[in-house]
Amino acid sequence: MVVSILHRATGVALSFAGLAILTWWLFALSSGPDVYATFTKAAASPLGRVVLIGITWSFFQHLLSGIRHLVMDTGAAFELGVNKTFAILTIVGSLLLTAALWFYILGGAK
Amino acid sequence: MSRGDSATPLGRVRGLGSAHHGGEHWLTERVTSIALLFLGSWLIASLLLLPKLDQRTLIEWLHAPSGAIPMALLIVVGFRHALDGLKVVIDDYVHEPGNNFVLNLLMLFLAVGGGAIALFALARIAFGSVA
Numbered sequence: 001m002v003v004s005i006l007h008r009a010t011g012v013a014l015s016f017a018g019l020a021i022l023t024w025w026l027f028a029l030s031s032g033p034d035v036y037a038t039f040t041k042a043a044a045s046p047l048g049r050v051v052l053i054g055i056t057w058s059f060f061q062h063l064l065s066g067i068r069h070l071v072m073d074t075g076a077a078f079e080l081g082v083n084k085t086f087a088i089l090t091i092v093g094s095l096l097l098t099a100a101l102w103f104y105i106l107g108g109a110k
Numbered sequence: 111m112s113r114g115d116s117a118t119p120l121g122r123v124r125g126l127g128s129a130h131h132g133g134e135h136w137l138t139e140r141v142t143s144i145a146l147l148f149l150g151s152w153l154i155a156s157l158l159l160l161p162k163l164d165q166r167t168l169i170e171w172l173h174a175p176s177g178a179i180p181m182a183l184l185i186v187v188g189f190r191h192a193l194d195g196l197k198v199v200i201d202d203y204v205h206e207p208g209n210n211f212v213l214n215l216l217m218l219f220l221a222v223g224g225g226a227i228a229l230f231a232l233a234r235i236a237f238g239s240v241a
Contacts, residue, residue: 008199015192022188023224026181026231029168030238036165059150066143073140104158 003087007065010058018055053102061094135194142191149184156180169235178236182229189225193217 028039042048068086071077077086118133156177160167171177196217204210 011192011195012199015196019188019192019224019228022185023228023231026172026228026235029165029172030231030234033165059154063147063150067147070140070143101154101158 003065003068003090006061006091007069010062010065013058014055014062017051018058021051021055053098056101057094057098060097061090064090064093135197139191139194139198142187142194145183145187146191149180149187152180153184166240170240172232172235173238173240175236178232181232185225185228185232189221189228193221 025039028036043052065087068077068090071086072083077083156171157163160171172181197214200210200213200217204213
């Protein structure tokens with residue numbers, strides 16, 4: 001139930017914020033150093049970081065719960081125990097992937 | 111693009127489902143989702159594997175066909191999947207026909223317009239000179 005709602009919410013977030021940021025990023029990238037500097041400045045600001053981390057988490061959550069929905073489309077994994085475990089795993093997985101990615105980006109790796 | 115007849119046997123007999131062509135929409139949403147599984151993973155892996163994330167490196171990455179082609183696919187498939195997904199949400203919550211039509215039309219314009227801007231920016235990088 002919660003994961004199903006999350007699938008929708010993250011899908012809507014990716015549709016608007018995710019695609020808007022992707023488009024803004026590409027357009028800034030193609031528009032010269034000054035315009036791109038505006039983008040990187042916004043992306044590196046505290047609010048920009050929160051939004052980017054939120055979008056990253058939305059992507060992983062939507063991806064994992066999307067796989068869950070594809071499996072359920074085949075008629076599998078409707079048993080209560082299996083279904084609940086799968087649902088919880090999508091949340092654990094999305095949080096771990098987001099943490100790992102941003103630890104790599106912000107941490108010592110670069 | 112044909113992926114076979116997506117209608118159920120009863121739907122085929124009656125000639126329509128509730129949305130008249132719901133099966134196609136349902137399938138397209140899932141086909142694009144599988145494509146985005148690969149394209150989204152490609153984007154994150156590419157950004158992680160690039161030596162630096164400054165403008166010059168990123169432009170060189172998208173100037174090469176190996177960067178430009180998957181990015182073009184990501185834009186087209188991504189906006190399409192978003193449009194299909196938002197239609198499901200709108201159709202679930204907005205039942206008044208006029209509002210439903212206007213909202214779906216607005217999303218169509220946003221998706222096509224946004225996709226065009228993103229593709230234009232990508233084309234400018236892919237076909238431009240490397241700064």
